Amino acid sequence: MSVDEKELVASVPDGLFIGGEWREASGGEWVDVVDPATTRPLARVADATADDAVAALDAAAGAQASWAATPPRQRGEILRRCFELMNERVDELALLVTLEMGKPIAEAAAEVKYAAEFFRWFAEEAVRVSGRWSDEPNGAGRLLTMKQPVGPCLLITPWNFPLAMGARKIGPAIAAGCTMVVKPAQLTPLSNNLMVSLLAEAGLPAGVVNVITSSSASRVVKPIIGDRRLRKLSFTGSTEVGKALVEQSAGNLLRLSMELGGNAPFLVFADADLELAVEQAVIAKMRNMGESCVAANRFYAHESVAEEFAQRLAAALAAMPLGRGTEAGVKVGPLIDEKQRGKVAELVDEAVGRGADVLTGGGAPERDGYFFTPTVLTGVSTDAAMHREEIFGPVAPVYPFRTDEEALRLANDTEYGLVAYAFARDLNRCLRVVEGLESGMVGLNKGLVSNPAAPFGGVKWSGMGREGGPEGIEEYLNTKYAGIAT
Incomplete structure (x- = not known):
């Protein structure tokens, strides 16, 4: 399939995705996306303000209860439909990744398929979340455990795998019943925006996924991390930034997933x-x-x-x-x-x-x-x-x-x-x-x-938590225990 570069870039939403709608930044500012192979501007996207970030969290928090109550099969089918849509549009998505990130087109196509596989994997994991029922050892009662969504999440993704790192976080959050605010990297937001539009096309309800692009990560991240409605932070990036985010998250004792540097x-x-x-x-x-x-x-x-x-x-x-x-x-x-x-x-x-x-x-x-x-x-x-x-x-x-x-x-x-x-x-x-x-x-x-299908993550300064595999969805679930008298 032949894809025209200019037509493709022009077709990608360039605004903020909040509450199921694409909108301009409240400050009216924009930030350029540059083609690293030519050093020339490729497109522009909305430059979110702190108010926009709070609005995105408002939308996520407002949708949390209804999304958590959505049947797991229904959540999984939305992910499955997006998996299919991404495979139907591999050529477009791959070209977009190449234009904004620089990797060869064959590698970009492999990333698209890899990203889509996270949606297929977690579509299947959505219906496998389970607790357990057992007798108390002394026979005096029953032990019931159940898994419930963590709640609204902030997902911060890097520029090097703009589709795959987004899907690796968004997929399990959707499957677990969590809503989210996604902050893609300033350098590579276009492919993420197109992927999110495909999730909406697949039937994802308004407010479940919200996207804020910005020239200043701290400007939009700090007000969200400091809001008590946020319950989880997932970050992929440098160890230096990861450590700073861990410190910022301590005030609200956020659930953390940190995929940091390597050597x-x-x-x-x-x-x-x-x-x-x-x-x-x-x-x-x-x-x-x-x-x-x-x-x-x-x-x-x-x-x-x-x-x-x-x-x-x-x-x-x-x-x-x-x-x-x-x-x-x-x-x-x-x-x-x-x-x-x-x-x-x-x-x-x-x-x-x-x-x-x-x-x-x-x-x-x-x-x-x-x-x-x-x-x-x-x-x-x-x-x-x-x-x-x-x-x-x-x-x-x-x-x-x-x-x-x-x-x-x-x-x-x-x-x-x-x-x-x-x-x-x-x-x-x-x-x-x-x-x-x-x-x-x-x-x-x-x-x-x-x-x-495998748990991705490190030890020491390379972070905490795992993405992918059966372990991946656990990062978005809380365990609740009920002791039942009999």
């Missing part, structure tokens, strides 16, 4: 299938140009295979065509903005200044857009900033190790613990490594762990 290790043991390890390293590193919280950040390879692994990885990354995501054959799009590209360049320059060798890439190409060439480094000092910080770009530093114990020590030597990757053949080694890694998720002989 994922990628371990290649001496007995690994090297061809598989390189193939999956490309996926773990280059998905979304490395702008992913689950992107491999530190590559540790056994000293017997480290040089070969680094050379093979460099050859694979050097062969990836770079360009605007809408162009045929492109595998590497731009980074999201100049600030992010500058951060990546600074990390590479600092590592090289400390003695690192560049096997491929190393800088920005001479062209429009926020591009950075895929880069592989060796000889990187463990004192270099990129060893401690999340790179969030197409840069792969490779370090050697000698023993399994050293590999685990290096992998766990970080405040973060979102995901880790390990490649080996020996079963005992695999089990020891999986058990020894301090992370919420592990990819064993695979470089992609995200799955709507």
Whole structure:
């Protein structure tokens, strides 16, 4: 299907979605959405005020009781209809993601299908929420437990997966019977707005989902977090911002889900299938140009295979065509903005200044857009900033190790613990490594762990709570217990 870019962008709602209606911001202001491949404005969306944020919460709070009372099957069928609508409009949604975020069109299409799968998964989970009935151990009565919706939620989503991160939060909230205010990232609001319009088309009642776009997250978030009607906050983003939100939420003791930063290790043991390890390293590193919280950040390879692994990885990354995501054959799009590209360049320059060798890439190409060439480094000092910080770009530093114990020590030597990757053949080694890694998720002989049927989340500074899987809907439910005399 051929989709005209200008017509598509013009068709996307650009206002605030409050109480089932699209409206302009009360202050009459707008904020530009920029195409990172050209640096030119793509569209504009309403710039919400604090009053708009409160109005969105008003709508969510007003719809909460009726939505909680809606039969689970009915809630699930709305999600299922939206799943179908998204798959019918994959081409449009994928193009929109590519235009505002930059990722290649094939990756954007994969994100659309991944996002839709959350709606299908939680459509099925909606009817599986249950409590239990049992005897008291002493026989004096009965124990009844039930699950009920948490209540109005604030969902804050990032720019790197604008559809998937929205669906991963919105899906379980709808299924559980919660209403919500969604604050999408300023950089990538268009695909979220189109997805929400599809939810309305699928029959979602007014007030269940409300969307506020804004140039200032703090301006619209603070008044909502400080309102006692809000009962849950779900945030995906940096650890720094996440910590600040946890502090702000303490006054109302909000239920929290925090999916924060990562510093994922990628371990290649001496007995690994090297061809598989390189193939999956490309996926773990280059998905979304490395702008992913689950992107491999530190590559540790056994000293017997480290040089070969680094050379093979460099050859694979050097062969990836770079360009605007809408162009045929492109595998590497731009980074999201100049600030992010500058951060990546600074990390590479600092590592090289400390003695690192560049096997491929190393800088920005001479062209429009926020591009950075895929880069592989060796000889990187463990004192270099990129060893401690999340790179969030197409840069792969490779370090050697000698023993399994050293590999685990290096992998766990970080405040973060979102995901880790390990490649080996020996079963005992695999089990020891999986058990020894301090992370919420592990990819064993695979470089992609995200799955709507699995619990996504981390430990340590990578956050709390889980999204996806049977665990995902629990984040939006309270447990109530009744002791019954007999």
